[in-house]
Amino acid sequence: MTDATAPSAAAQRGPYQNGIRRRQEIVESASRVFASYGFTSGSLRRIADEVGVTPAALTRHFGNKEGLLSAVLAKWDRDAQLRNTPGIRGLDYFIGLRDTLAYNQANRGLIELFLTLSAESTNADHPARDFIQGRYRHVVATGIQHLREARDAGETVGLDDEAISTEVRSVFATMDGLQLQWLLNPGIDLIGSFSHALAGYLERWTGRPYVLPPLAAGTD
Amino acid sequence: MTDATAPSAAAQRGPYQNGIRRRQEIVESASRVFASYGFTSGSLRRIADEVGVTPAALTRHFGNKEGLLSAVLAKWDRDAQLRNTPGIRGLDYFIGLRDTLAYNQANRGLIELFLTLSAESTNADHPARDFIQGRYRHVVATGIQHLREARDAGETVGLDDEAISTEVRSVFATMDGLQLQWLLNPGIDLIGSFSHALAGYLERWTGRPYVLPPLAAGTD
DNA sequence: GTCTATAAGAAGATAGAC
């Protein structure tokens, strides 16, 4: 396929334009396939068929299958960084987790990819194990930092460092577990259930009833 | 399925003794392999190698790979029934979840199997999907029943049916999420973290501080 | 850059010997 469709203005006639777009297509397709079938069972052929090329084109672009997985994880990390809003701190960080959940619900593949790779990473020699472990460490560390900040600002009652660590882990556990339930049964109210549970955590931390502001619409 | 009846006293010299024992060995090995690699990626060859037979022997016993999975799930269900202690009701049921967690921690393969199959069952046509969905439905229904019983006995404050459903789902979500964290990082205090979170739920339900009795030793 | 063709191997499953 020569693909000599010289596009008009925007597309420069530079030599690597199509290759870059093709790479993006492949990474997006690979994300879907790995999310659905896992890394081991998700085949290069299926990805290639989705994109409309042959498996040889994939190994050409990414060296081998693990190289493609690395590209998928790198993109995941990059996208997560972009969604990160640095202005939110302290207890507001946890309230903002509902927006994360809403985003995940609208992008089901993200949850599937995390869960599938986590399950596979149960094996010590899985290529994504370090990434998954590191990502969890980072998320928990961030949560701990924000809850400590809230405590130091006097917004909480009776939380020592150990309790903070446990509470943060429990919040993310509840979040992950509800996402798992939603994957298996999309009929459940994911946001509502988490909001309910989150209010419970906040009430315990602050020692007073907590009213959650409604979810901002259009979080897309 | 033939499902030969259990041999009465000592090993009768009946003709099927070795076959039955061999079946058990295969199912146990398959549970381990499916837990580690998933159903799709866990191969008959690996299971056969573990047991010390050829893949042909496996298909001979169970028809095909799905038949072997069915046997694994059936055994899982049977074992779960045996651990079920029918005397525990109401709020005590939730306190008893810590014992379940302790058992799971001592039998890591159980958690791996559930998580791996859940992740795979994300695909609508996975052979274990109905089983996993049904199992979750059953667990949630049981929890709802016990929490309602506690409410009707006047042990809780201000819980309508919808809140009960949400609370029960959140408890199991926290449990599953902590188990996932423990699989990825066995260094965390699984029982302690869950006990802490569980106390929070119980305090919210009963409206008063809740002191959890220590975990019974030797839950094996 | 993507293709066809192909290598080298592992998968599930079957047939028939013992």
Added chain:
DNA sequence: GTCTATCTTCTTATAGAC
């Protein structure tokens, strides 16, 4: 009951044409 041998299909990866 379990074996060996074999079938078909699918896997990742490479070589070379265009």
